[in-house]
Amino acid sequence: MENSEVGSFMRNRRFGSYFDASSAGPASPRPKPVAKVVEQPQQRVESDEYATDDDGWFSLLISSVRIIVCFVSMMFTTLIWALIMLVLLPWPYQRIRQGNIYGHVTGKMLMWILGNPIKIEGAEYSDERAIYISNHASPIDIFLIMWLTPTGTVGIAKKEIIFYPLFGLLYVLANHLRIDRSNPTAAIESMKEVAKAVVKNNLSLIIFPEGTRSKSGHLLPFKKGFVHLALQTQRPIVPIVLTGTHRAWREGSLHIRPTPISVKYLPPITTDDWTADKVEDYVKLVHDVYVKNLPESQRPPA
Template identity: 30%
Template sequence: MEKTWVFVLSRWFALTIFKLYFRIEFEGAQHVPLNGRVILAPNHVSFLDPIWVSTPIKRPLRYMTWDKMTRLPLLGALMKAYGAFPVNLEKSDRQALKFSLTHLRNDGGLVIFPEGGRTRTGETLPFKAGVIKLALDTQSPVVPVTIIGGYQAYSPHHYFPRPYKLKIIYHEPLHLAAPQDAMQLKAFMQSEADRLQKIVDGALPKRALAC
Protein backbone atom coordinates (compact mmCIF):
# COMPACT_ATOMS: atom_id res chain seq x y z
CA MET A 1 0.00 0.00 0.00
CA GLU A 2 1.55 3.27 -1.14
CA LYS A 3 1.21 6.72 0.42
CA THR A 4 -1.36 8.16 -2.01
CA TRP A 5 -3.20 11.48 -1.86
CA VAL A 6 -6.22 9.54 -0.56
CA PHE A 7 -4.12 8.31 2.37
CA VAL A 8 -2.76 11.80 3.11
CA LEU A 9 -6.17 13.46 2.85
CA SER A 10 -8.02 10.85 4.93
CA ARG A 11 -5.30 10.98 7.59
CA TRP A 12 -5.54 14.78 7.81
CA PHE A 13 -9.34 14.62 7.94
CA ALA A 14 -9.38 11.97 10.67
CA LEU A 15 -6.74 13.76 12.75
CA THR A 16 -8.72 17.00 12.62
CA ILE A 17 -11.98 15.32 13.63
CA PHE A 18 -10.38 13.25 16.39
CA LYS A 19 -8.65 16.26 17.94
CA LEU A 20 -11.86 18.26 17.97
CA TYR A 21 -14.23 15.50 19.09
CA PHE A 22 -12.08 13.21 21.24
CA ARG A 23 -9.27 15.66 22.19
CA ILE A 24 -7.00 12.80 21.18
CA GLU A 25 -3.34 12.75 22.26
CA PHE A 26 -0.51 10.59 20.94
CA GLU A 27 2.64 9.58 22.80
CA GLY A 28 5.65 7.68 21.47
CA ALA A 29 4.66 7.58 17.79
CA GLN A 30 8.36 7.86 16.99
CA HIS A 31 8.73 4.23 18.07
CA VAL A 32 7.00 3.15 14.85
CA PRO A 33 9.66 2.95 12.10
CA LEU A 34 8.94 4.94 8.95
CA ASN A 35 9.92 2.02 6.75
CA GLY A 36 10.52 -1.71 7.00
CA ARG A 37 8.31 -4.45 8.40
CA VAL A 38 6.59 -3.80 11.71
CA ILE A 39 3.59 -5.04 13.70
CA LEU A 40 1.56 -2.72 15.93
CA ALA A 41 -0.25 -4.59 18.71
CA PRO A 42 -2.95 -2.56 20.55
CA ASN A 43 -5.66 -3.49 23.02
CA HIS A 44 -9.03 -3.76 21.26
CA VAL A 45 -11.99 -1.77 22.55
CA SER A 46 -13.71 -0.29 19.49
CA PHE A 47 -14.29 -0.54 15.75
CA LEU A 48 -12.40 2.76 15.52
CA ASP A 49 -9.22 1.39 17.12
CA PRO A 50 -7.30 0.85 13.86
CA ILE A 51 -8.06 4.37 12.67
CA TRP A 52 -7.15 5.92 16.03
CA VAL A 53 -3.88 3.98 16.09
CA SER A 54 -2.97 4.71 12.46
CA THR A 55 -3.71 8.44 12.41
CA PRO A 56 -0.35 9.89 13.63
CA ILE A 57 1.79 7.34 11.77
CA LYS A 58 3.36 8.81 8.64
CA ARG A 59 3.26 5.58 6.68
CA PRO A 60 0.40 3.39 5.47
CA LEU A 61 -0.57 0.50 7.75
CA ARG A 62 -2.77 -2.49 6.92
CA TYR A 63 -5.08 -4.25 9.36
CA MET A 64 -7.62 -7.04 9.41
CA THR A 65 -11.24 -6.12 9.96
CA TRP A 66 -14.52 -7.98 10.03
CA ASP A 67 -15.58 -8.38 6.40
CA LYS A 68 -19.07 -7.05 7.17
CA MET A 69 -17.59 -3.76 8.46
CA THR A 70 -15.96 -2.97 5.12
CA ARG A 71 -19.41 -2.93 3.53
CA LEU A 72 -20.74 -0.10 5.73
CA PRO A 73 -21.34 3.13 3.72
CA LEU A 74 -19.14 5.71 5.53
CA LEU A 75 -17.11 3.80 8.10
CA GLY A 76 -16.30 1.05 5.61
CA ALA A 77 -14.94 3.55 3.10
CA LEU A 78 -12.80 5.23 5.78
CA MET A 79 -11.49 1.84 6.92
CA LYS A 80 -10.47 0.92 3.38
CA ALA A 81 -8.70 4.27 2.97
CA TYR A 82 -6.81 3.44 6.15
CA GLY A 83 -5.68 0.04 4.88
CA ALA A 84 -8.35 -2.38 6.07
CA PHE A 85 -8.56 -5.79 4.45
CA PRO A 86 -11.48 -8.14 5.19
CA VAL A 87 -11.30 -11.28 7.29
CA ASN A 88 -14.08 -13.84 7.77
CA LEU A 89 -14.56 -14.23 11.53
CA GLU A 90 -16.92 -17.17 11.18
CA LYS A 91 -14.23 -19.55 9.95
CA SER A 92 -10.48 -19.84 9.54
CA ASP A 93 -9.46 -17.34 6.87
CA ARG A 94 -6.23 -18.62 5.30
CA GLN A 95 -6.32 -15.89 2.66
CA ALA A 96 -6.14 -13.15 5.30
CA LEU A 97 -3.22 -14.89 7.00
CA LYS A 98 -1.41 -15.31 3.69
CA PHE A 99 -1.92 -11.63 2.92
CA SER A 100 -0.49 -10.66 6.33
CA LEU A 101 2.62 -12.79 5.83
CA THR A 102 3.23 -11.44 2.33
CA HIS A 103 2.64 -7.83 3.38
CA LEU A 104 5.15 -8.04 6.23
CA ARG A 105 7.76 -9.84 4.14
CA ASN A 106 7.44 -6.99 1.65
CA ASP A 107 8.41 -4.59 4.46
CA GLY A 108 4.86 -3.46 5.19
CA GLY A 109 3.30 -2.29 8.44
CA LEU A 110 0.46 -4.25 10.04
CA VAL A 111 -1.92 -3.58 12.95
CA ILE A 112 -2.97 -6.75 14.79
CA PHE A 113 -5.14 -7.03 17.90
CA PRO A 114 -3.70 -9.86 20.03
CA GLU A 115 -6.98 -10.31 21.93
CA GLY A 116 -8.67 -11.51 18.75
CA GLY A 117 -11.81 -9.46 19.43
CA ARG A 118 -13.16 -6.40 21.22
CA THR A 119 -13.60 -6.37 24.98
CA ARG A 120 -17.21 -6.04 26.09
CA THR A 121 -16.37 -5.07 29.68
CA GLY A 122 -13.49 -2.62 29.33
CA GLU A 123 -10.99 -5.13 30.69
CA THR A 124 -8.33 -6.42 28.31
CA LEU A 125 -8.90 -9.99 27.12
CA PRO A 126 -6.00 -12.48 27.30
CA PHE A 127 -3.51 -11.94 24.49
CA LYS A 128 -3.17 -14.85 22.08
CA ALA A 129 0.17 -16.08 20.77
CA GLY A 130 -0.72 -15.65 17.09
CA VAL A 131 0.81 -12.18 16.89
CA ILE A 132 4.08 -13.56 18.28
CA LYS A 133 4.12 -16.38 15.75
CA LEU A 134 3.56 -13.92 12.92
CA ALA A 135 6.38 -11.72 14.22
CA LEU A 136 8.76 -14.69 14.41
CA ASP A 137 7.77 -16.03 10.98
CA THR A 138 8.45 -12.65 9.36
CA GLN A 139 11.20 -11.37 11.70
CA SER A 140 9.11 -8.28 12.40
CA PRO A 141 9.49 -6.05 15.47
CA VAL A 142 6.34 -5.62 17.56
CA VAL A 143 5.29 -2.20 18.86
CA PRO A 144 2.91 -2.53 21.85
CA VAL A 145 0.16 0.12 21.74
CA THR A 146 -2.14 1.20 24.58
CA ILE A 147 -5.49 2.81 23.80
CA ILE A 148 -6.80 4.81 26.77
CA GLY A 149 -10.39 6.02 26.81
CA GLY A 150 -11.49 4.09 23.74
CA TYR A 151 -13.96 1.91 25.61
CA GLN A 152 -15.67 4.90 27.17
CA ALA A 153 -15.74 6.69 23.82
CA TYR A 154 -17.08 3.90 21.65
CA SER A 155 -17.59 0.51 23.27
CA PRO A 156 -19.58 -2.33 21.65
CA HIS A 157 -22.56 -1.09 23.70
CA HIS A 158 -22.65 2.35 22.04
CA TYR A 159 -24.37 3.10 18.75
CA PHE A 160 -22.49 6.37 18.31
CA PRO A 161 -19.08 7.55 19.59
CA ARG A 162 -19.07 9.76 22.67
CA PRO A 163 -16.69 12.75 23.06
CA TYR A 164 -14.48 11.05 25.64
CA LYS A 165 -10.82 12.08 25.81
CA LEU A 166 -8.44 9.59 24.15
CA LYS A 167 -4.75 8.89 24.53
CA ILE A 168 -2.76 6.48 22.36
CA ILE A 169 0.64 5.33 23.65
CA TYR A 170 3.20 3.63 21.40
CA HIS A 171 5.77 1.71 23.43
CA GLU A 172 9.30 0.77 22.45
CA PRO A 173 9.38 -2.10 19.93
CA LEU A 174 10.04 -5.69 20.96
CA HIS A 175 12.58 -7.61 18.87
CA LEU A 176 11.87 -11.33 19.23
CA ALA A 177 14.07 -14.35 18.62
CA ALA A 178 12.73 -17.90 18.71
CA PRO A 179 14.34 -20.41 21.10
CA GLN A 180 16.72 -22.91 19.56
CA ASP A 181 14.79 -25.79 21.09
CA ALA A 182 11.63 -26.23 18.99
CA MET A 183 9.98 -28.05 21.91
CA GLN A 184 9.98 -24.76 23.82
CA LEU A 185 8.46 -22.68 21.02
CA LYS A 186 4.80 -22.89 22.07
CA ALA A 187 5.55 -21.93 25.68
CA PHE A 188 7.88 -19.17 24.49
CA MET A 189 5.24 -17.63 22.23
CA GLN A 190 2.63 -17.55 24.99
CA SER A 191 5.19 -16.12 27.41
CA GLU A 192 5.98 -13.32 24.95
CA ALA A 193 2.26 -12.70 24.39
CA ASP A 194 1.87 -12.35 28.16
CA ARG A 195 4.82 -9.94 28.27
CA LEU A 196 3.26 -7.91 25.46
CA GLN A 197 -0.01 -7.71 27.38
CA LYS A 198 1.75 -6.53 30.55
CA ILE A 199 3.28 -3.64 28.61
CA VAL A 200 -0.06 -2.66 27.07
CA ASP A 201 -2.05 -3.07 30.31
CA GLY A 202 0.64 -1.35 32.36
CA ALA A 203 -0.18 2.02 30.79
CA LEU A 204 -3.94 1.73 31.37
CA PRO A 205 -5.58 3.57 34.28
CA LYS A 206 -6.34 1.39 37.29
CA ARG A 207 -10.03 1.57 36.48
CA ALA A 208 -10.70 1.68 32.72
CA LEU A 209 -14.33 0.57 32.72
CA ALA A 210 -17.28 2.49 31.34
CA CYS A 211 -19.51 4.40 33.69
Protein backbone atom coordinates in the same frame (compact mmCIF):
# COMPACT_ATOMS: atom_id res chain seq x y z
CA MET B 1 -5.81 -2.26 9.05
CA GLU B 2 -6.58 -9.61 11.38
CA ASN B 3 -8.29 -7.43 12.23
CA SER B 4 -10.83 -5.59 12.15
CA GLU B 5 -14.22 -2.28 14.97
CA VAL B 6 -15.62 2.33 14.94
CA GLY B 7 -18.66 1.11 16.88
CA SER B 8 -20.36 1.77 13.83
CA PHE B 9 -22.42 4.58 12.89
CA MET B 10 -21.95 2.66 9.66
CA ARG B 11 -23.46 -0.68 10.53
CA ASN B 12 -24.32 -2.62 13.67
CA ARG B 13 -21.75 -0.71 15.74
CA ARG B 14 -19.07 -3.06 14.38
CA PHE B 15 -16.98 -0.77 12.18
CA GLY B 16 -13.94 -1.25 14.39
CA SER B 17 -13.94 -5.03 14.14
CA TYR B 18 -12.26 -4.63 10.78
CA PHE B 19 -8.91 -4.46 12.49
CA ASP B 20 -9.39 -7.12 15.16
CA ALA B 21 -6.93 -9.99 15.53
CA SER B 22 -8.97 -13.09 14.81
CA SER B 23 -6.36 -15.86 14.91
CA ALA B 24 -3.73 -16.90 13.98
CA GLY B 25 13.93 -8.35 12.42
CA PRO B 26 14.45 -6.18 15.08
CA ALA B 27 14.39 -2.49 14.43
CA SER B 28 16.39 -0.20 16.65
CA PRO B 29 14.43 2.90 17.53
CA ARG B 30 15.56 5.67 15.23
CA PRO B 31 16.25 8.95 16.93
CA LYS B 32 13.29 11.15 16.23
CA PRO B 33 11.80 14.23 17.84
CA VAL B 34 10.68 13.73 21.38
CA ALA B 35 7.14 12.66 22.05
CA LYS B 36 4.69 15.22 20.82
CA VAL B 37 1.63 16.42 22.65
CA VAL B 38 -1.45 17.39 20.69
CA GLU B 39 -3.69 19.54 22.83
CA GLN B 40 -7.19 20.48 21.81
CA PRO B 41 -9.18 23.15 23.62
CA GLN B 42 -9.17 22.54 27.35
CA GLN B 43 -12.29 20.92 28.71
CA ARG B 44 -13.20 19.51 32.06
CA VAL B 45 -11.57 16.25 33.13
CA GLU B 46 -13.75 13.41 34.28
CA SER B 47 -12.85 10.54 36.56
CA ASP B 48 -13.74 6.87 36.30
CA GLU B 49 -16.58 7.53 38.71
CA TYR B 50 -18.15 9.85 36.14
CA ALA B 51 -20.39 7.00 35.14
CA THR B 52 -23.85 7.97 34.00
CA ASP B 53 -24.89 8.86 30.49
CA ASP B 54 -27.68 11.14 31.72
CA ASP B 55 -25.90 14.52 31.79
CA GLY B 56 -28.75 16.56 30.43
CA TRP B 57 -30.53 16.85 27.12
CA PHE B 58 -28.33 19.70 25.86
CA SER B 59 -25.13 17.73 26.35
CA LEU B 60 -26.67 14.72 24.62
CA LEU B 61 -27.85 16.93 21.74
CA ILE B 62 -24.33 18.30 21.21
CA SER B 63 -22.92 14.75 21.25
CA SER B 64 -25.47 13.59 18.71
CA VAL B 65 -24.66 16.50 16.42
CA ARG B 66 -20.95 15.66 16.65
CA ILE B 67 -21.61 12.04 15.73
CA ILE B 68 -23.72 13.06 12.74
CA VAL B 69 -21.04 15.52 11.58
CA CYS B 70 -18.43 12.76 11.95
CA PHE B 71 -20.52 10.40 9.85
CA VAL B 72 -21.17 12.92 7.07
CA SER B 73 -17.54 14.09 7.04
CA MET B 74 -16.27 10.53 6.86
CA MET B 75 -18.58 9.71 3.97
CA PHE B 76 -17.31 12.78 2.13
CA THR B 77 -13.61 11.93 2.51
CA THR B 78 -14.28 8.26 1.79
CA LEU B 79 -15.94 9.15 -1.52
CA ILE B 80 -13.07 11.43 -2.52
CA TRP B 81 -10.41 8.81 -1.78
CA ALA B 82 -12.40 6.04 -3.45
CA LEU B 83 -12.19 8.05 -6.68
CA ILE B 84 -8.45 8.53 -6.16
CA MET B 85 -8.02 4.77 -5.65
CA LEU B 86 -9.84 4.01 -8.89
CA VAL B 87 -7.36 6.20 -10.76
CA LEU B 88 -4.47 4.36 -9.04
CA LEU B 89 -5.70 0.82 -9.78
CA PRO B 90 -2.52 -0.17 -11.70
CA TRP B 91 -0.28 0.88 -8.76
CA PRO B 92 -1.01 -1.25 -5.65
CA TYR B 93 1.59 0.33 -3.35
CA GLN B 94 0.39 3.83 -4.20
CA ARG B 95 -3.12 2.73 -3.24
CA ILE B 96 -1.82 1.55 0.15
CA ARG B 97 -0.10 4.89 0.62
CA GLN B 98 -3.22 6.82 -0.34
CA GLY B 99 -5.25 4.65 2.04
CA ASN B 100 -2.94 5.71 4.85
CA ILE B 101 -3.19 9.37 3.85
CA TYR B 102 -6.97 9.01 3.86
CA GLY B 103 -6.73 7.62 7.39
CA HIS B 104 -4.45 10.42 8.56
CA VAL B 105 -6.73 13.13 7.19
CA THR B 106 -10.02 11.51 8.19
CA GLY B 107 -8.91 10.26 11.62
CA LYS B 108 -7.47 13.61 12.66
CA MET B 109 -10.55 15.43 11.36
CA LEU B 110 -12.92 13.16 13.30
CA MET B 111 -10.95 13.59 16.53
CA TRP B 112 -11.06 17.36 16.02
CA ILE B 113 -14.84 17.19 15.59
CA LEU B 114 -15.21 15.15 18.80
CA GLY B 115 -13.03 17.67 20.66
CA ASN B 116 -11.34 15.43 23.25
CA PRO B 117 -7.98 16.68 24.60
CA ILE B 118 -5.32 14.25 23.32
CA LYS B 119 -1.85 13.57 24.69
CA ILE B 120 0.58 11.57 22.52
CA GLU B 121 3.70 10.02 24.00
CA GLY B 122 6.49 7.93 22.51
CA ALA B 123 6.06 9.34 19.01
CA GLU B 124 9.70 8.46 18.29
CA TYR B 125 8.46 4.85 17.89
CA SER B 126 5.61 5.75 15.54
CA ASP B 127 7.43 5.36 12.23
CA GLU B 128 8.93 1.88 12.52
CA ARG B 129 8.37 -0.88 10.00
CA ALA B 130 6.58 -3.02 12.57
CA ILE B 131 3.46 -4.83 13.69
CA TYR B 132 1.49 -2.18 15.56
CA ILE B 133 -0.97 -3.46 18.13
CA SER B 134 -3.49 -1.59 20.26
CA ASN B 135 -6.01 -2.22 23.01
CA HIS B 136 -9.56 -1.60 21.89
CA ALA B 137 -12.45 -0.37 24.04
CA SER B 138 -14.21 2.34 22.03
CA PRO B 139 -15.14 3.43 18.49
CA ILE B 140 -12.73 6.31 19.05
CA ASP B 141 -9.83 3.84 18.91
CA ILE B 142 -10.43 3.42 15.18
CA PHE B 143 -10.19 7.16 14.54
CA LEU B 144 -6.92 7.31 16.47
CA ILE B 145 -5.44 4.29 14.68
CA MET B 146 -6.41 5.71 11.28
CA TRP B 147 -4.73 8.98 12.19
CA LEU B 148 -1.57 7.76 13.91
CA THR B 149 -0.33 4.66 12.10
CA PRO B 150 2.50 5.41 9.66
CA THR B 151 2.30 5.49 5.88
CA GLY B 152 2.95 2.02 4.49
CA THR B 153 0.71 0.27 7.02
CA VAL B 154 -1.98 -2.25 6.12
CA GLY B 155 -4.71 -3.87 8.15
CA ILE B 156 -6.27 -7.30 8.00
CA ALA B 157 -10.04 -7.54 7.88
CA LYS B 158 -12.65 -10.25 7.64
CA LYS B 159 -13.62 -10.86 4.02
CA GLU B 160 -17.18 -9.56 4.65
CA ILE B 161 -15.86 -6.01 4.88
CA ILE B 162 -16.55 -5.65 1.18
CA PHE B 163 -20.29 -5.47 1.96
CA TYR B 164 -20.00 -2.35 4.13
CA PRO B 165 -21.27 0.69 2.22
CA LEU B 166 -18.52 2.74 0.57
CA PHE B 167 -15.91 2.07 3.27
CA GLY B 168 -15.71 -1.61 2.28
CA LEU B 169 -15.00 -0.61 -1.30
CA LEU B 170 -12.32 1.85 -0.18
CA TYR B 171 -10.74 -0.80 2.06
CA VAL B 172 -10.36 -3.18 -0.88
CA LEU B 173 -9.21 -0.44 -3.25
CA ALA B 174 -6.56 0.59 -0.70
CA ASN B 175 -5.11 -2.90 -1.10
CA HIS B 176 -5.59 -3.85 2.53
CA LEU B 177 -5.75 -7.53 3.36
CA ARG B 178 -8.72 -9.81 3.99
CA ILE B 179 -9.09 -13.29 5.44
CA ASP B 180 -11.85 -15.83 5.82
CA ARG B 181 -12.31 -16.07 9.59
CA SER B 182 -15.09 -18.66 9.28
CA ASN B 183 -12.66 -21.22 7.90
CA PRO B 184 -9.66 -21.83 10.23
CA THR B 185 -7.65 -23.67 7.59
CA ALA B 186 -8.21 -20.97 5.01
CA ALA B 187 -7.47 -18.29 7.62
CA ILE B 188 -4.09 -19.84 8.42
CA GLU B 189 -3.18 -19.95 4.73
CA SER B 190 -4.36 -16.36 4.36
CA MET B 191 -2.13 -15.34 7.25
CA LYS B 192 0.87 -16.86 5.52
CA GLU B 193 0.04 -14.90 2.38
CA VAL B 194 -0.31 -11.75 4.47
CA ALA B 195 3.14 -12.29 5.97
CA LYS B 196 4.68 -12.79 2.52
CA ALA B 197 3.02 -9.61 1.21
CA VAL B 198 4.21 -7.59 4.22
CA VAL B 199 7.84 -8.69 3.81
CA LYS B 200 7.86 -8.41 0.01
CA ASN B 201 6.48 -4.87 0.00
CA ASN B 202 8.21 -3.67 3.19
CA LEU B 203 4.94 -2.88 4.94
CA SER B 204 3.75 -2.50 8.52
CA LEU B 205 0.62 -4.07 10.02
CA ILE B 206 -1.96 -2.80 12.49
CA ILE B 207 -3.87 -5.29 14.67
CA PHE B 208 -6.16 -5.29 17.69
CA PRO B 209 -4.85 -8.41 19.49
CA GLU B 210 -7.92 -8.74 21.73
CA GLY B 211 -9.87 -9.75 18.64
CA THR B 212 -12.89 -7.60 19.55
CA ARG B 213 -13.79 -4.44 21.40
CA SER B 214 -13.88 -4.57 25.19
CA LYS B 215 -17.32 -3.43 26.27
CA SER B 216 -16.19 -2.63 29.82
CA GLY B 217 -12.89 -0.94 28.97
CA HIS B 218 -10.94 -3.69 30.78
CA LEU B 219 -8.19 -5.34 28.78
CA LEU B 220 -9.28 -8.69 27.28
CA PRO B 221 -7.08 -11.77 26.67
CA PHE B 222 -4.98 -11.56 23.51
CA LYS B 223 -5.39 -13.89 20.56
CA LYS B 224 -2.31 -15.44 18.94
CA GLY B 225 -2.52 -14.00 15.43
CA PHE B 226 -0.11 -11.12 15.97
CA VAL B 227 2.53 -13.51 17.34
CA HIS B 228 2.24 -15.81 14.32
CA LEU B 229 2.64 -12.81 12.05
CA ALA B 230 5.68 -11.67 14.02
CA LEU B 231 7.23 -15.14 13.68
CA GLN B 232 6.69 -15.15 9.93
CA THR B 233 7.77 -11.56 9.24
CA GLN B 234 10.29 -10.99 12.07
CA ARG B 235 8.84 -7.52 12.36
CA PRO B 236 9.18 -5.90 15.80
CA ILE B 237 5.96 -5.33 17.73
CA VAL B 238 5.13 -1.75 18.73
CA PRO B 239 2.41 -1.61 21.41
CA ILE B 240 0.08 1.40 21.32
CA VAL B 241 -1.60 1.95 24.69
CA LEU B 242 -4.89 3.88 24.51
CA THR B 243 -6.22 5.33 27.75
CA GLY B 244 -9.54 7.06 28.38
CA THR B 245 -11.31 6.24 25.12
CA HIS B 246 -13.74 3.86 26.87
CA ARG B 247 -14.96 6.77 29.01
CA ALA B 248 -15.05 9.25 26.14
CA TRP B 249 -17.43 7.09 24.14
CA ARG B 250 -19.10 4.25 26.01
CA GLU B 251 -20.56 1.08 24.55
CA GLY B 252 -24.15 1.64 23.40
CA SER B 253 -24.10 5.37 24.10
CA LEU B 254 -24.56 8.40 21.87
CA HIS B 255 -22.88 10.61 24.44
CA ILE B 256 -19.35 11.78 23.60
CA ARG B 257 -17.71 13.02 26.79
CA PRO B 258 -14.83 15.54 26.96
CA THR B 259 -12.58 12.96 28.65
CA PRO B 260 -8.85 13.47 28.03
CA ILE B 261 -7.33 10.68 25.94
CA SER B 262 -3.79 9.37 26.08
CA VAL B 263 -1.96 7.60 23.24
CA LYS B 264 1.35 6.04 24.21
CA TYR B 265 3.70 4.22 21.86
CA LEU B 266 5.95 1.80 23.73
CA PRO B 267 9.47 0.80 22.59
CA PRO B 268 9.51 -1.91 19.91
CA ILE B 269 9.63 -5.51 21.13
CA THR B 270 12.12 -7.39 18.95
CA THR B 271 10.94 -10.73 17.57
CA ASP B 272 13.84 -11.99 15.42
CA ASP B 273 14.81 -14.55 18.07
CA TRP B 274 11.26 -15.79 18.73
CA THR B 275 10.53 -19.47 18.13
CA ALA B 276 7.28 -21.24 17.22
CA ASP B 277 7.27 -23.43 20.34
CA LYS B 278 6.79 -20.43 22.66
CA VAL B 279 3.76 -18.73 21.16
CA GLU B 280 1.80 -18.74 24.43
CA ASP B 281 4.76 -17.23 26.28
CA TYR B 282 5.02 -14.37 23.79
CA VAL B 283 1.28 -13.68 23.98
CA LYS B 284 1.55 -13.45 27.78
CA LEU B 285 4.69 -11.30 27.58
CA VAL B 286 2.99 -8.67 25.40
CA HIS B 287 -0.27 -8.84 27.37
CA ASP B 288 1.69 -8.20 30.58
CA VAL B 289 3.25 -5.12 28.97
CA TYR B 290 -0.25 -3.71 28.53
CA VAL B 291 -1.33 -4.63 32.05
CA LYS B 292 1.71 -2.75 33.36
CA ASN B 293 1.06 0.37 31.29
CA LEU B 294 -2.71 0.68 31.62
CA PRO B 295 -4.40 2.44 34.56
CA GLU B 296 -6.11 0.26 37.16
CA SER B 297 -9.52 1.03 35.64
CA GLN B 298 -8.52 -0.64 32.35
CA ARG B 299 -6.60 -3.64 33.62
CA PRO B 300 -8.22 -7.09 33.52
CA PRO B 301 -10.53 -7.66 36.50
CA ALA B 302 -8.93 -9.65 39.30
